[in-house]
Amino acid sequence: MDLQLNGKTALVFGAGGGLGGAIARSLAAEGVSVVVADIHEESATATAEAISGAGGKAIPLVWDIGDLSLIGQKLDAIKAAFGPVDILVNNTGGPPPTPAAGQSPDDWSKYFDLMVRSVIAVTDAVLPGMRERKWGRIITSTSSGVVAPIANLGISNSLRLALVGWSKTLAREVGRDGITANIVLPGRIATGRIVFLDKQKAxxxxxxxxxxxxxxxxxxxxxxxxxxxEYGDTVSFLASPRASYITGSVIRVDGGLINSI
Ligand SMILES: NC(=O)c1ccc[n+]([C@@H]2O[C@H](COP(=O)([O-])OP(=O)(O)OC[C@H]3O[C@@H](n4cnc5c(N)ncnc54)[C@H](O)[C@@H]3O)[C@@H](O)[C@H]2O)c1
Known part of the structure; x- marks a missing residue:
């Protein structure tokens, strides 16, 4: 199947990491120009170089998604390099494993800003252009914990669920502009984050x-x-014109892990 993605521009956050990197590589393999955004310069560069080495188009962009003051300048830089963003992949770093009880109000605010407020602000900055062009994809990666809360990931389970309500509401608002908004849920995908969580539990x-x-x-x-x-390819499909009738959905990529319908 030709995903008809050739020539589009994608902004992928956390693209120096496991999931974001895989999404960036998958989109680039479909002919998408990919902005590899990450707070960590070395990881962003490594992903962008791997894509370029494989014949794809990518630039690294050091960007702390939590710093809202950077949004204007970063989007200008992307426009100059690849044109406006057609596909936005919201994929933030995760909070530390903690119980839900007993976390400080400051920590709740800090992770809300990093994982929720940041995603909404970047999306709001790219939406007007997508609306004008009558095409866009907002794909937000969260966690299986939004459907089946995971023990000792209290902050993650709570805050990521806010993005599900936001994405669903947004999908209804932008559907007539050719824009889809979907949530993707990783179950347990073999990245450094999963190895870290296994080590912490051990x-x-x-x-x-x-x-x-x-x-x-x-x-x-x-x-x-x-x-x-497997995760990256699912996101590429959702990003493509082939998936134009899928919006407001929550798509699980979990090998059947979530034990509910
Ligand atoms: N891997 C899984 O199976 C799984 C399951 C559930 C949830 N998740 C969540 O998905 C997200 C990505 O997971 P991963 O496995 O790729 O983790 P990862 O640690 O490999 O990648 C996260 C990336 O985000 C970057 N990052 C962190 N803070 C940032 C910021 N403020 N601005 C920009 N970039 C920032 C990191 O530098 C890193 O490259 C995490 O939030 C994780 O908790 C992953």
């Missing part, structure tokens, strides 16, 4: 990491962690 419970990982993959119906490429 430490907390004083058990070998291999045992924690085996227990974790054992609870997934397909019997393994997801390959980041």
């Amino acid at each position: 430490k907390r419970e004083n058990r070998p990491v291999a045992e924690v990982t085996a227990e974790s993959t054992g609870s997934i119906p397909v019997g393994r962690y997801g390959d980041p490429k």
Whole structure:
């Protein structure tokens, strides 16, 4: 299937990391010019270089998504390099693992700003152009925890759910402008973040990491962690004109992990 993505421009956040990097590589393989945005310069450069090395078009862009004062200048830089953003992939870093109870009000505000307010502000900055051009894709990556809250990820489970309500509301507002807004949920995709969480759990419970990982993959119906490429390819499909009738949806990429309909 030709995804008809050739020549579009995508802005992918967290693209120096596992999921964002896989999304960036997948979009670039479909002929999309990709802005590899990440707070971490080395990771952004590594992803952009890998894409260029494979014959794709990408530039790294160091960008702390939490700093709203940067939005105007960064979008201008993207416009100069690749033209306006057609596809926005909202993928922020995750908060530390913590219980829901007992977190300080300052921490709740800090992670709300980083994971929710930032996403809404960047989206609001690209929407007017998408509306004018009558085409756009807003894809927001969250976590399976928004459907089935994950123990000891209290901040993540709570704040990411706000993005689900926002995305659904937005989809209804922009549908007639040729813009779709969807949420993608990773179950457990094999990135550095998953290795980190397994190590933290092993430490907390004083058990070998291999045992924690085996227990974790054992609870997934397909019997393994997801390959980041499987996640990236799902996002590429949703970003494409082929997926023009999918909006306001929550798409699970979880190997069947979430135990509800
Ligand atoms: N991997 C999974 O299976 C999984 C499951 C559920 C949720 N998630 C969530 O998805 C997101 C991405 O996961 P991942 O596995 O790719 O993690 P990752 O740690 O590999 O990547 C996250 C990337 O975000 C970047 N980043 C962090 N703060 C930033 C900021 N303020 N501005 C711009 N970039 C920033 C980091 O530098 C990093 O490159 C995380 O929030 C994670 O919690 C992942």
